[in-house]
Amino acid sequence: MTRAAPATPPAGGRDPRSPISRPAQESRDELAVRSARAQVAAAFAPGGALAGAICGFAPRDSQRDLALAVFDTIAERGTLVAEAGTGTGKTFAYLVPALAAGGKVLISTGTKALQDQVFGKDLAAVCAALGSNVELALLKGRQNYVCLHRMARTEAEGMLVSRQDVQHLRSIVKFAQTTGSGDRAELSSVPENAPIWLAVTSTRENCLGQECPRFDDCFVMKARRNALAADVVVVNHHLFLADLALRDDAVRDFLPTADTVILDEAHQLPKIAADFFGSGWSLAQLADLVRDVRAIGLARAPDGASWVTLTQAIEAVARELRLVLAEAGMRPGQRMAIDRIGERARLVQQLDALVAALVALNGALKANSDRDPELDALLPRTDALRAQVAAWADSLRALAVPAAVDDAARNESEVDDTVRWIALSQYGAQFQATPLAPGESFARVREQQPQAWILTSATLTLANRFDAFLAEIGLPDATTQRWDSPFDFPQQGLLYLPQPMPSPLAPDFAEQVAALAWPLIEASHGRAFMLCSTLRAVDRVAEALQRQMRHAGIELPLLVQGTSTRPALLDEFRRAGNAVLVGSVSFWEGIDVRGEALSLVVIDKLPFAPPDDPVVEARLKRLRALGRNGFTEYQLPQAVTLLKQGVGRLIRDERDRGVLMILDDRLLTKSYGKTVLASLPPFSRTRSLEEACDFFRVIDE
Numbered sequence: 105m106t107r108a109a110p111a112t113p114p115a116g117g118r119d120p121r122s123p124i125s126r127p128a129q130e131s132r133d134e135l136a137v138r139s140a141r142a143q144v145a146a147a148f149a150p151g152g153a154l155a156g157a158i159c160g161f162a163p164r165d166s167q168r169d170l171a172l173a174v175f176d177t178i179a180e181r182g183t184l185v186a187e188a189g190t191g192t193g194k195t196f197a198y199l200v201p202a203l204a205a206g207g208k209v210l211i212s213t214g215t216k217a218l219q220d221q222v223f224g225k226d227l228a229a230v231c232a233a234l235g236s237n238v239e240l241a242l243l244k245g246r247q248n249y250v251c252l253h254r255m256a257r258t259e260a261e262g263m264l265v266s267r268q269d270v271q272h273l274r275s276i277v278k279f280a281q282t283t284g285s286g287d288r289a290e291l292s293s294v295p296e297n298a299p300i301w302l303a304v305t306s307t308r309e310n311c312l313g314q315e316c317p318r319f320d321d322c323f324v325m326k327a328r329r330n331a332l333a334a335d336v337v338v339v340n341h342h343l344f345l346a347d348l349a350l351r352d353d354a355v356r357d358f359l360p361t362a363d364t365v366i367l368d369e370a371h372q373l374p375k376i377a378a379d380f381f382g383s384g385w386s387l388a389q390l391a392d393l394v395r396d397v398r399a400i401g402l403a404r405a406p407d408g409a410s411w412v413t414l415t416q417a418i419e420a421v422a423r424e425l426r427l428v429l430a431e432a433g434m435r436p437g438q439r440m441a442i443d444r445i446g447e448r449a450r451l452v453q454q455l456d457a458l459v460a461a462l463v464a465l466n467g468a469l470k471a472n473s474d475r476d477p478e479l480d481a482l483l484p485r486t487d488a489l490r491a492q493v494a495a496w497a498d499s500l501r502a503l504a505v506p507a508a509v510d511d512a513a514r515n516e517s518e519v520d521d522t523v524r525w526i527a528l529s530q531y532g533a534q535f536q537a538t539p540l541a542p543g544e545s546f547a548r549v550r551e552q553q554p555q556a557w558i559l560t561s562a563t564l565t566l567a568n569r570f571d572a573f574l575a576e577i578g579l580p581d582a583t584t585q586r587w588d589s590p591f592d593f594p595q596q597g598l599l600y601l602p603q604p605m606p607s608p609l610a611p612d613f614a615e616q617v618a619a620l621a622w623p624l625i626e627a628s629h630g631r632a633f634m635l636c637s638t639l640r641a642v643d644r645v646a647e648a649l650q651r652q653m654r655h656a657g658i659e660l661p662l663l664v665q666g667t668s669t670r671p672a673l674l675d676e677f678r679r680a681g682n683a684v685l686v687g688s689v690s691f692w693e694g695i696d697v698r699g700e701a702l703s704l705v706v707i708d709k710l711p712f713a714p715p716d717d718p719v720v721e722a723r724l725k726r727l728r729a730l731g732r733n734g735f736t737e738y739q740l741p742q743a744v745t746l747l748k749q750g751v752g753r754l755i756r757d758e759r760d761r762g763v764l765m766i767l768d769d770r771l772l773t774k775s776y777g778k779t780v781l782a783s784l785p786p787f788s789r790t791r792s793l794e795e796a797c798d799f800f801r802v803i804d805e
Contacts, residue, residue: 286323
């Protein structure tokens with residue numbers, strides 16, 4: 105396929121969904137654009153480029169139409185928000201026109217797993233099918249690459265405390281000698297959550313940049329150089345938004361030069377944007393700084409300061425800070441807005457003490473400046489943390505009214521733009537400031553970039569309307585289009601709403617879920633996902649299912665989130681062929697199990713975010729202050745988006761058949777239940793257990 109030069113928008117505006125207009129006297133560029141558009145359409149035709157090169161390719165009108173809408177948007181340098189139902193083939197539908205249109209293309213995905221798939225499989229297949237000779241690059245955040253300098257330092261120090269860390273380090277050293285990319289995803293023998301990775305990868309804060317002795321060999325810099333030279337660069341949303349928010353140099357150099365930006369799994373953008381357009385610090389960051397100061401100070405400037413004493417002072421305050429949070433009533437796993445935390449005077453006292461300890465360390469680092477590049481790099485890290493901690497202390501001081509009467513005393517008409525909250529973990533704590541309207545920041549970035557933007561996902565609408573998503577992402581004037589899934593949902597799937605439906609408020613709700621689902625699990629011979637809306641429910645549902653199996657004398661593989669990694673559980677699920685997997689939100693999306701291995705999806709209840717979550721609570725309060733309805737504009741769209749993702753696990757191709765079971769009486773008793781049901785695929789419906797079980801008998805015939 106011949107690649108057209110990057111198109112420039114015509115003087116007049118038009119609907120990007122319509123074919124490119126044909127003036128009386130077409131220029132050479134306009135002819136090239138028209139020719140490229142025709143080639144895009146031809147690529148998706150029966151006997152076209154994709155059918156001839158990709159095994160199992162089936163022409164679909166919806167896929168071709170989506171591809172043409174993408175091409176027209178690129179030609180106009182417009183913004184398209186496109187919902188494409190499961191099975192449309194949206195990845196090919198944006199890759200083909202992006203390659204045909206020419207110019208530099210930046211593709212961002214919601215997960216690293218999809219990022220690897222788009223780069224390593226889909227993009228390669230499309231390029232081969234079209235005969236496109238373009239340079240491709242994969243770019244991840246720096247913590248995904250081995251840092252040669254930190255690896256060598258860790259190896260030389262010999263300070264690892266566990267035998268497993270030593271074994272993992274040996275594997276990483278061997279890997280670094282043979283890999284071309286340094287991407288840790290290529291080293292499967294070291295788990296992704298292994299502690300050793302913190303010691304052999306870098307962060308934005310501790311990277312030495314051009315001062316690093318291994319700068320010329322750096323895997324991160326190699327990946328970035330490749331990205332700068334490439335025609336198509338594949339990143340993920342975390343890297344994309346981290347760059348937009350922090351102005352790191354990861355994407356900044358080539359984002360403005362991209363002609364086309366494609367944001368896949370766009371439904372994730374609002375939540376990720378809230379994280380990255382906010383700010384925060386953690387006790388883990390303090391621990392990491394302390395570890396580096398102690399190691400580098402003692403190695404490079406042992407006579408420069410009492411490094412051990414300085415860092416011990418920080419550690420002591422950090423321990424006391426966490427103790428104060430526990431005494432204020434916070435529990436591990438809990439998130440709380442600062443205006444709801446008691447003992448604020450003691451908390452301010454500890455934060456002030458932490459600022460003083462960081463100031464003392466700052467002074468020591470300044471006194472030893474220019475002695476060593478690594479020692480110098482610690483100064484901005486220390487200063488940034490000091491500023492963050494000081495800002496938190498000031499915010500707490502500004503809350504003059506006692507925590508017990510905050511809600512009554514605060515003026516409801518005040519519209520806050522940010523909420524500060526603290527999350528307590530088993531051994532640490534996070535201090536976050538989250539913007540309540542992240543779409544505004546995203547929209548400002550979009551306005552600064554004169555390029556085509558494509559946002560696509562299978563779940564962007566609420567009852568077929570884009571309003572909620574457009575408001576969240578700050579793009580109210582974007583062109584929107586949606587394509588239904590090509591699957592025959594009434595024939596392939598059955599939605600079963602049991603009678604009676606349990607109340608999610610019932611104290612034994614988890615046990616009721618297991619009891620009501622068990623007859624279907626028996627009928628389907630396992631092959632089931634049990635999707636729970638909370639982590640707490642996972643263990644209770646799994647225990648109840650275990651009792652059901654013992655009582656029935658039936659043994660099915662029972663896989664439970666938390667007992668192994670997600671990839672390992674999914675591999676075991678596929679191999680078993682009759683397993684029951686019980687999982688929470690991390691199993692609701694980004695999972696593709698095709699065929700008979702998954703024939704039943706049970707969802708315990710509508711996945712509304714907890715109303716006492718500090719960000720949710722602050723968002724609702726802000727919308728009320730603006731005279732808007734927080735439930736219909738925020739809570740309901742968020743829940744429906746996640747529900748649609750969970751439902752989407754069931755039918756993955758034209759041959760899949762199965763039953764979807766939802767156990768939440770609010771679908772039938774609340775007025776919004778009709779909106780939720782209207783947002784789901786058009787499965788056949790039943791309230792009869794017998795009909796639901798019979799569906800599996802038909803599948804197995």
